[in-house]
Amino acid sequence: MLLACLLRRIAPKQPPMSKTTPGQITPLFVTEIYRADMTARAGFEDFIEELDDTCRAIADEDEAGQNWSQQKAYLGYTSYASLNDLPERAPIFADLKAWLDGHVAAFAETLEYDLHGRKLKMDSMWINVLEHLGTHSGHIHPHSVISGTFYVAIPDGASSLRFEDPRLAMMMNAPLRKPSARQDHQAFQSVAPQPGTVLLWESWLRHEVPINLSEDVRISVSFNYA
Numbered sequence: 269m270l271l272a273c274l275l276r277r278i279a280p281k282q283p284p285m286s287k288t289t290p291g292q293i294t295p296l297f298v299t300e301i302y303r304a305d306m307t308a309r310a311g312f313e314d315f316i317e318e319l320d321d322t323c324r325a326i327a328d329e330d331e332a333g334q335n336w337s338q339q340k341a342y343l344g345y346t347s348y349a350s351l352n353d354l355p356e357r358a359p360i361f362a363d364l365k366a367w368l369d370g371h372v373a374a375f376a377e378t379l380e381y382d383l384h385g386r387k388l389k390m391d392s393m394w395i396n397v398l399e400h401l402g403t404h405s406g407h408i409h410p411h412s413v414i415s416g417t418f419y420v421a422i423p424d425g426a427s428s429l430r431f432e433d434p435r436l437a438m439m440m441n442a443p444l445r446k447p448s449a450r451q452d453h454q455a456f457q458s459v460a461p462q463p464g465t466v467l468l469w470e471s472w473l474r475h476e477v478p479i480n481l482s483e484d485v486r487i488s489v490s491f492n493y494a
């Protein structure tokens with residue numbers, strides 16, 4: 269006992285542990301969201317006004333769409349199940365489609381899809397007019413490759429679009445991230461669009477439109493490419 273005490277006293281002090289230099293981080297399996305803005309395009313103000321008017325006019329006339337929205341408890345109007353010909357129905361949608369085609373091609377390029385020389389094609393496009401307190405719960409867009417939304421009317425308080433980490437169901441015992449954590453470490457990401465914004469994502473990525481707190485309607489045009 270005495271010897272042990274003596275040895276401890278005379279043993280040289282251990283140098284303090286040097287601070288760990290963090291290792292290298294490699295981001296893998298990255299989820300990418302594409303955003304572009306039409307506002308700088310010549311004639312944007314006229315374009316968005318005409319698109320807004322056309323969306324409202326169709327929402328007023330399309331009884332099948334109104335009934336479907338009501339049956340599905342969608343607070344507002346969507347042409348999702350009633351109209352499949354918007355670009356043929358009104359030239360403003362054909363113009364929008366042409367602009368979107370370019371952005372979807374650019375995103376597919378960024379994602380480095382091997383499309384064997386072929387191009388992704390729009391296979392559906394629909395109007396959403398979301399009323400005050402309306403919402404659209406979490407969902408994916410099956411049978412599509414790239415999905416997206418173009419924003420027409422975003423009044424004050426209008427919902428953002430909220431994306432969910434696709435690995436969420438696998439996280440089991442993973443601790444929650446700090447509220448101050450980096451954007452790419454958060455399990456949910458809200459993106460606030462403006463009129464003229466387009467957001468694109470891979471169709472398997474779950475997303476939702478949280479409750480719309482604006483007094484005025486929030487208008488958007490959604491679409492799928494396959």
Ligand SMILES: [Fe+2]
Nearest residue numbers: 407408409475
């Ligand atoms: Fe969606």
